[in-house]
Amino acid sequence: MSNLLEIKDLKVHYPIRGGFFNTVKDHVKAVDGVSLNIPEGTTYGLVGESGSGKTTTGKAVIGLNHITEGEILFNGKTISGNGKSVKNSKEIQMIFQDPYSSLNVRKRVFDIVAEPIKNYHKRTKDELIAEVLGLLQKVGLPPGSLYKYPHEFSGGQRQRIGVARAIALNPKLIIADEPVSALDVSVQAQVLNFMQDIQEEMNLTMLFIAHDLGVVRHMCQHIGIMYQGRLVEEGTAEEIFNNPQHLYTKRLIAAIPDTDVDKIDENLNIRQSVKEQYNEHFHEYLDEDGRALPLVDITSTHKAALPAKG
């Protein structure tokens, strides 16, 4: 399996301006040296707390953020130049976090889903309608939705509209930026499963951004954990869940709620001990500037930012 997307040492820095002359004083290092590969047809889960740079990474890949340094390869070709943002491509599409603000309230479903098709293809009105109806059917919305406005739908349905729009151009790579975090828990699973169906059907590759390891577990073959702009651990889903190396990963896993009532006490104990460990030892996992250490290979697929032993 070849890699569809390769990110090499990506850095996205923002200047902090201040003072009387509005000069650049410092930089916020939103993403600071991230490298990852996504094989074709698989899903890569990028996990981290808010502000860890996961969304910035995703937006850099699709061209919504500038790139300070590093290289992004798509299908073996470089799509980034230094200091610029990636150009839009119909091969890469995005599903946005907020199903409310990501759909234009003044546009009907038809206009929303047809927008990308109109941008890249010439179609007659009837062809467009047929195509959009096909897409709506694919995401499980009735044809009657065609001329409705977004405010007439629920959050889950809106996210389906967002998905229909993203797959309209038959992209190869989808960047899903916390697609379910704004939804009610009851519809999260529903939307996730349907996204998986579509992924299988269209052979999509996905960069799945989430702040919740539990969600990622069911979606992704590979997982990367981000902390303050850097990857701290990366591996297959199995490796991350069964053999977490980094303290931060351990804590994230411990935080996943378990529904098993009998294990409540046990889980609580685990959580507590991980927390103690975290408070005591976490500084060992950071360098002098408070940034995560470089990644070390553990197996051929598993890497973690561990302090040198000894």
Add this chain to the structure above:
Amino acid sequence: MSNNNKENKNLKDDSKAYEFDEDMDNKDHTPTKARDGFDFDDNQHTSESRELDMSVKADLPHGVMGHGASDMKNLPKSKPGWRILFEEVISDKLALFSLIILVIITSYVFGLTMFLNHSEIVKVDLFAINQPPNDTFRLGTDYGGRDIFGQLIIGTRNSLAIGALVTILSVGFGIVYGVVSGYFGGHIDNAMMRVVDFFMVLPFLMIIVVFVTIVPSYDIWTFSLIMAAFLWTGTARLIRSVAMQERELDYVNASRTLGSSHIKIIFKQVMPNLVGLIIVNGTLSLAANIGIESGLSFIGFGFPETTPSLGTLMAYAIQTQTLQNRWWIWAPAAILILVLMLCVRNIGEALRRAGDARQRNA
């Protein structure tokens, strides 16, 4: 991996059951909305969409491909935003009343001026100066023996026309300027807003007066242009501030990733979201512009007497004699200005209220 997959399957089975429920829902014609407990709509709307959904599902089973053209046309449509806005104004009694009066005045004035002999009205007739209202001159005459009623009709037309023209020019330019500045932000916005600041501190009335004096030949177009050149800044600032908020919303980002150009995004995506604001701003500007034009004509730097406007009629009142003893020259114009301003403002305020209410509902 196996462990993971198993969990996956379980979850999927769960959702199969869920989807089955969904289908059941549809068969029972229960509304598809609010399945995830998110209440987003007002009742009127859902009941309407519910009915429409049912009708469609009756002849278009879920999941059938290749609908014919006739079916496509039968798909339910929702009311566009501007219609809701319009209906709100109609349901506001005062605004409706104002709208009717405004339409009557406008059509009367524009209709009648087609039959009035303009040069006859502004011709000086020394045998009929300063006459009070009588049979020949319904509203009397001025110091040059010119018919006030005719001047009033033509003057109202001119004032309305120039008010509208200035509004279209200034609001139109202000919108484009503001939306570009707000959408791009950063250095572009900074530079563009400094230009606005510059215009804001200019004493624009005085500069218009100077322009009117030094422009060799001025007519309704040059006058409007001069006025508009100083009156676009308010709109630009307002639109810019809203455009900046819109820009932060993800639908703009989405459009970019979908391959829409900046121009397309500005005019097709962002602009429709500003329509309500633009209509409100436009109506309120119209009222203000009618006032400014009549004010300028009043101090003698708008239209000349040969091109009557409501302001030129008011200008006669600067003479003590006219103000005290010949009310028929200036009072009708004053009342008309007031009525026009009130009507236009009423409509504008009703539109603003409608816009606010809709935002609260959404």
Add this chain to the structure above:
Amino acid sequence: MPGDALSGLIDPTVPIEQIERLREQMGLNNPWYIQYRDWVLAMLQGDFGQSFFKQQPVLDVIGDRMMNTIWLGLFSSVLIYLIGIPLGLVSGRWNDSLLDSAITGYTYLGFATPTFIFGLVMLLVFGYTLGWFPTGGSVGVGVTPGTLEYVISKFQHLVLPSFSIALIGLVGTVQYLRSGIIETKQKDFVTLARAKGVSEGKVYTKHIFRNSILPIAAFFGYEITSLLGGSLFIETIYGYPGMGRLFLESISIRDFSVANVLILVFGMLSILGALLSDIILSIVDPRIRIK
């Protein structure tokens, strides 16, 4: 109405050659940018030029008029706040009462009434029909400066123009204050104050009014700009010898050296006003303090 500084000033019997010579001498034949440069340079050296018409320095011509306009502006703004703030407070505190309806009705009409029409009506009613106040000028004829009589006369001449400006100008303040108070009323800190047992009167004086009046104070600077614009009309109507009327007179006789300086003065006052507002705002509102 084209023309330059000479056309309003010269006797038509003067031969053309002489006019041409004069134009050359005064630099009126130079291209506009040279004239502009000369003007700016002279301005920077404190030379505001000569009035073509009155043959005396521009500053002398403007001097008296400026004082009159400043008095008018000061008087009007005092009236605006003196009347506007109580109206706004009453209207906001007892909103939806009969009194509030009356005040709202007044602001509603005030927004739609151009200052010049209101000024004319005031002049007609209180100046001519009732004869309570003088109808023109800034001071009575034949009154000696420095006497009490002089001060009273000045004051009487100010009453009508400043009320005309203020009664229309205050509607914005009233409306802003009213909506501010109604909004603040529903804030949690007000509910808390009531829950603590603060008396209703104190809730308003200590909590609500203070919050609502501060922004009004900050608009004071911007108010200057609109006052100056209004003075153009009001000074014309009342024949009040201020800068606005001087400007229109100067334009009519093409005395551009005076008109230019007046525009400059008005522009400077607007900038000062905006600056003043920004400063007040940064004092009043800690959120926008410059670091």
